[in-house]
Amino acid sequence: MFPDSCTVNNGDCGSYATCSHDAITNAAICTCKAGYTNTGSATNVVCKDSCTVNNGDCGSYATCSHDAITNAAICTCKAGYTNT
Numbered sequence: 363m364f365p366d367s368c369t370v371n372n373g374d375c376g377s378y379a380t381c382s383h384d385a386i387t388n389a390a391i392c393t394c395k396a397g398y399t400n401t402g403s404a405t406n407v408v409c410k411d412s413c414t415v416n417n418g419d420c421g422s423y424a425t426c427s428h429d430a431i432t433n434a435a436i437c438t439c440k441a442g443y444t445n446t
Contacts, residue, residue, distance in 0.1 A: 378409035397433035 366383045367373050373381035373390025378398045382391045392407035394400050399415045402408030412418045412435040418426030420437035427436050439445055 375407065376409055379407055395433065397428050397435055 366385075367388055367390040368375075368381035368383045372379070373383070373392065375381040375390060375392035379392040379394050382393065383389075384391060392409075394407065394409035397412050398409040399412045400407050401410045401415060413420075413426035413428065417424070418435035418437065420426045420435070423440050423443045424437040425440060427438060428434065429436050437445075
């Protein structure tokens with residue numbers, strides 16, 4: 363067994379990610395927090411604000427914002443449009 367690789371510098375995951383430790387391989391596994399999207403790769407996780415990546419997948423007639431409690435991306439239709 364290896365010591366927890368997440369105890370030092372969040373496993374190099376960055377401040378917008380959570381780190382989990384694989385005790386068998388000693389790997390730090392980075393997962394983006396709610397409201398953030400991985401724009402890197404599976405092994406080089408780069409977490410960016412979901413609303414800045416393709417408008418949070420909201421579509422061109424919607425605005426992306428974050429839920430005040432969960433920080434998850436929320437799509438809201440722009441004036442004159444309804445969700446169908």
